[in-house]
Amino acid sequence: MAISTKAVPIPDLVPVKRALLSVYDKTGLVDFAGALAKRGVELVSTGGSYKALKDAGLSVLDISEVTGFPEIMDGRVKTLHPAVHGGLLSIRDDADHRAAMTEHGITGIDLFCGNLYPFEDVVASGADYALGIENIDIGGPAMTRAAAKNHAYVTVVTDPADYDAVIGELDVNNGQAPLSLRKKLALKAFARTAAYDAAVSNWLAEQLQEDNPAHRAIGGQLAEVMRYGENPHQTAGFYKTGESRPGVATARQVQGKTLSYNNINDTDAAFELVSEFDPGRTSAVAIIKHANPCGVAEADSLTDAYKLALRCDPVSAFGGIVALNRTLDAATAEEIVKVFTEVIIAPDADEAAQEIIAAKKNLRLLLTGGLADPRAKGLFVKSVAGGLLVQSRDNGVVDDLDLKVVTKRAPSAREMADLKFAFRVAKHVKSNAIVYARDGATVGVGAGQMSRVDSARIAARKALDATEAAGISEALTKGCVVASDAFFPFADGLLSAAEAGATAVIQPGGSMRDDEVIAAADDAGLAMVLTGMRHFRH
Known part of the structure; x- marks a missing residue:
């Protein structure tokens, strides 16, 4: 196909005389169509949209009256017709286009209002392959893209939230749509169809178990424009992908200030970590600062788990994120509000707990309705x-x-329980990660260091600080276990852990010097368990 070199003139104001309305989500449709009709706009519609407008008493043409062809194949084919796409794509100021319209009896469409089959919602609900395929919209995206491409003459409306703004602009401009509005809506339309196609292609890749398709599209819907990004000189927006898995993107914010970019990043890290702990087995709390855990613990109650998590690093917990794996209760809420906290995220919170949190107006409380399945498949994207x-x-x-x-x-048995606990936590600590744990609680965390031995030493140093802060005579690391997210390349990191008081170690293994490291563990009287799985987190 040859590339077009024809320059399309772009008028500032375009009269809206004819509108095609074809939507799945009919929110506000009748009012919008009625407002257009009152302003002398001829209405054309399809299927369920046509019925809704007709039932509301509006004068409206069925699409088959425009195309001269009935809907066929269960509605799969109804708008894929030259009378529709010629009306959307024609360049009104081009003599050849006008001649073609006259020859073939095509009337221009000045406004297209459409939204798409709810493909994302359908597949998120667990629909099977056949139902997913059936909910891929074809005509909707085709008309949306046609109208958006020809925004020089056509106003394309894809979001019910824009209905009032469109009517307002028509009123201000005597029934004409300004170029500024048409451009803005065209951008929104192309972004919507791009995100829609991304959802379809990624779902198909998952269904076909294609891990690395030739092209990968990532799409999302703007949930919030952030005040700034990681730093005040950076712009940022929060986009939702439609994944139904519980988390910060799907949570209900009960109270508190708007979440910042860093809040969202840290809260996600906290909730993913605490979701590793089955609430049917134990209460668990994770306290996060700058995407790293500064304290994690499990216990019979959330209150006890919180106190143990806080004990690990009470200094870093100031201004942190608290995540819980069970319903937040009043006793735990009382403990949390004693320390300045940015965000609390939990599956739920009882009324008494919410009343306590409400006294801290800026404290954000997010309720997710459940935990994130740590075994769930999904994509992780980094630019x-x-x-x-x-x-x-x-x-x-x-x-x-x-x-x-x-x-x-x-x-x-006690060491094995702590080893599993520590390895759960190490999965969520920035590499190189070292986690000391005892009795279901972290007692020292070393994160993000260039060498593993440095992480081991930092974790031990922080454990000594925590011991002193707690007023305990014996080091918290005495009799603890240690977890490493990746193998020990040398024995020095392991020996540092032993010096700190660790009696058992869990690590992936796989180093060329595994035998040397194992021998060092034996010499130090340590028990060592290999997982065979690494958890780098950069």
Whole structure:
């Protein structure tokens, strides 16, 4: 196909004389169509939209009266016709286009109002392959893109939230749509169809188990324009992808200030971590600062879990994010509000707890309705200069792994429970990650260091600070276990952990020096378990 070099004139104001309305979401449709009709606009519509307008008493043409062809194949074919697309795509100021319209009896369409089949909602509900395919809209995106391309002459409306603005502009401009409005709505239309096609292609890739399709599209819907990004000189927006998995994007904000970019990032990290702990088994609390856990614990009650999590690093917890795996109760809320906290996220909160939180007007409380399944599949996307890195979500869970004891001494039952706990946490700590834990609580966390031995030393140093802050005579790390997100390349990191008081270690293994590291563990009397799975987090 040859590339067009024809320059299309773009008038400032375009009269709206004829409108085609074909929507799935009929919110506000009758009022919008009625407002157009009152301003002398001829209405054309399709299927259910036509019926809704006709039942409301509006004068409206059925699309078949325009095309001279009935809807066929269960409505799959109704608008894919030259009378429709010629009316949307014709350049009104081009003599050849006008001649073609006259020859073929095509009338221009000055406004197209359409929204699409709810493909994203249907597949998010767990629809099977056939139902997903059936809910891929064809005519809607085709008309939307045609109208948006020809925004020099056509106003394209894809969002009921824009109905009032369109009518307002027509009133101000004596029934004409200004170019500024047409451009803005065209951008919105192309963005919508792009996100729609992204949802379809990613769903198909998942259905066909195609991990790396030749083209990868990522789409989302703007949920909020942020005041700024990570720093005040950066712009930012929060986009929702439509994934139904519980989390910060699907949570209901009960109270508090608007979430910032950093709040959302940290809250997501906190909730993903706490979701590793089955609420049917234990209460768990994670306190996050700058996307790293500064304290995590599990206990019989949320209150006890919170106190243990806070004990790990009470200094860093100031201004942090608190995530809980069970319904927030009053006793736990009382403890949390004693420390300045930015966000609390939990599956739910009882009325008494909400009343306590309400006294802190700026404290955000997010309720998710459930936990995020740590085993769920999904995509993780990161931008780099000139490209995107796309990988599957890290959905490895320690309970599913075949743990291998490689030292002469096997861990005790208590040590094994703590090893699993520590490895759950290490999965959510920036690499290089070292986590000391004892009795279901972190006692020291080393994150994001260039060498693993440095992480081990920092975690031990923070544990000593926590010991002093708690007024405890014996170091919290004495008798603890240690988890590493990746293998120990040398024995030095392991020996640092042993010096801190660790008695057992869990790590992926796989180093060329595994035998050396295992021998060092045996010499130090440590029990060591290999997971065979690494959890780098950059």
